[in-house]
Amino acid sequence: AQRVTQPEKLLSVFKGAPVELKCNYSYSGSPELFWYVQYSRQRLQLLLRHISRESIKGFTADLNKGETSFHLKKPFAQEEDSAMYYCALSAADKLIFGTGTRLQVFP
Amino acid sequence: NAGVTQTPKFQVLKTGQSMTLQCAQDMNHEYMSWYRQDPGMGLRLIHYSVGAGITDQGEVPNGYNVSRSTTEDFPLRLLSAAPSQTSVYFCASSPNEQGPNEQYFGPGTRLTVT
Numbered sequence: 001a002q003r004v005t006q007p008e009k010l011l012s013v014f015k016g017a018p019v020e021l022k023c024n025y026s027y028s029g030s031p032e033l034f035w036y037v038q039y040s041r042q043r044l045q046l047l048l049r050h051i052s053r054e055s056i057k058g059f060t061a062d063l064n065k066g067e068t069s070f071h072l073k074k075p076f077a078q079e080e081d082s083a084m085y086y087c088a089l090s091a092a093d094k095l096i097f098g099t100g101t102r103l104q105v106f107p
Numbered sequence: 108n109a110g111v112t113q114t115p116k117f118q119v120l121k122t123g124q125s126m127t128l129q130c131a132q133d134m135n136h137e138y139m140s141w142y143r144q145d146p147g148m149g150l151r152l153i154h155y156s157v158g159a160g161i162t163d164q165g166e167v168p169n170g171y172n173v174s175r176s177t178t179e180d181f182p183l184r185l186l187s188a189a190p191s192q193t194s195v196y197f198c199a200s201s202p203n204e205q206g207p208n209e210q211y212f213g214p215g216t217r218l219t220v221t
Contacts, residue, residue: 006149009147032208034208034209036210043212043213043214043215044150044197044199044212045212046209046210049208049209086149086150090207090208093138093155093157093163093207094152094155094165094207095140095152095207095208095210096152096166097142097149097150097151098149099147099148099149100149100150
């Protein structure tokens with residue numbers, strides 16, 4: 001079955017601390033994975049995709065096929081990173097989302 | 108470009124009423140989809156379309172109908188509203204006709220069914 005698991009509903013850190021938002025997936029094919037972000041009062045938007053191996057707003061995510069994970073990391077959190085983060089898996093013609101992790105960054 | 112637009116922004120229905128949530132995009136995207144967002148459940152796919160005239164069911168299609176008569180529009184119909192359909196509904200479109208990968212989301216419609 002195709003599934004995306006985000007085990008943490010809420011992650012709270014202080015500004016400047018490292019952040020890791022966990023994402024695990026289940027998929028029999030070759031996975032394409034994404035991180036989407038929803039800031040307060042804004043639309044859900046794409047943050048990054050594994051295939052481009054890019055760093056956006058200081059965030060990176062590496063696909064680990066052995067552990068079936070795609071964790072999102074940032075070495076130094078900023079207050080403006082506070083948002084809802086969703087991991088998503090492209091499975092054929094569907095995009096399957098995890099349940100989301102709310103990141104709170106305190107000053 | 109307006110991107111993906113949704114109307115209305117808010118709606119309150121009584122149980123048993125029907126209504127249509129409107130979604131339009133002006134980016135000439137082939138792929139469009141509808142999700143509902145509920146606390147603790149993330150975004151769940153209701154229906155999607157890979158092009159005009161083609162629709163398919165997602166994870167939670169029961170109680171909803173869609174049609175895709177044009178590339179631009181993808182309305183979602185609630186046939187007989189139930190309290191369980193209280194949710195925030197998002198429409199999205201993607202330029203990739205082979206799949207949803209990078210999706211552009213609308214602002215959402217907050218629906219309450221009493």
